[in-house]
Amino acid sequence: MLTVNKSIPQGRGLAAALKKRASSVALDWDTRSKSRFDAHDSAGRHIAVFLPRGAVLRGGDVLVAEDGSLIRVEAATQPVLQVSTCAVHGRPTDLLRAAYHLGNRHVQLEVQGGGLQFEPDPVLADMLRRMHLIVTEAQAAFEPEAGAYGEGHGHTHEHGHEHGHAKP
Numbered sequence: 001m002l003t004v005n006k007s008i009p010q011g012r013g014l015a016a017a018l019k020k021r022a023s024s025v026a027l028d029w030d031t032r033s034k035s036r037f038d039a040h041d042s043a044g045r046h047i048a049v050f051l052p053r054g055a056v057l058r059g060g061d062v063l064v065a066e067d068g069s070l071i072r073v074e075a076a077t078q079p080v081l082q083v084s085t086c087a088v089h090g091r092p093t094d095l096l097r098a099a100y101h102l103g104n105r106h107v108q109l110e111v112q113g114g115g116l117q118f119e120p121d122p123v124l125a126d127m128l129r130r131m132h133l134i135v136t137e138a139q140a141a142f143e144p145e146a147g148a149y150g151e152g153h154g155h156t157h158e159h160g161h162e163h164g165h166a167k168p
Helices: 016-021 094-104 122-130
Strands: 002-008 023-027 036-040 046-050 062-065 070-075 077-084 109-112 115-118 134-141
Touching (some): 016 070, 023 036, 046 062, 077 094, 077 122, 094 109, 094 115, 094 122, 122 134
Parallel strands (some): 002 046, 023 070
Antiparallel strands (some): 036 046, 077 115, 077 134, 109 115
């Protein structure tokens, strides 16, 4: 068994060739949100992951094993519910209202360009359908928002716009 105690977010600082040559491990959201778990990588090795409490892995992160080998994390496809608006009768605020109600229930939620995605819950699916939204079952990678205080979607302040940001 290979032990892993370190992760590198998005493999930052690693050469692209190293990331490409690394074995991979496909993990669902439930596993990636745990700091301790066992898995098997694409090379067939049994890995035991022991990350600091509260650590969350994202697709594209790189695990560093005790022997120095690298393992690329992939977001595995898993059952999800995808929410979109009706093309004919939908209003611009429909998805905003849905996100508000799901957030109010502390649902792990992925915000996409044309809709929302979350782990299956029949009660919430029914609520959204009553709001006249389209809810479909799918198999897809799931990368929920990290929240206002997390580092989930990769936003940095290295972009080229000119407006200021409040400093703490």
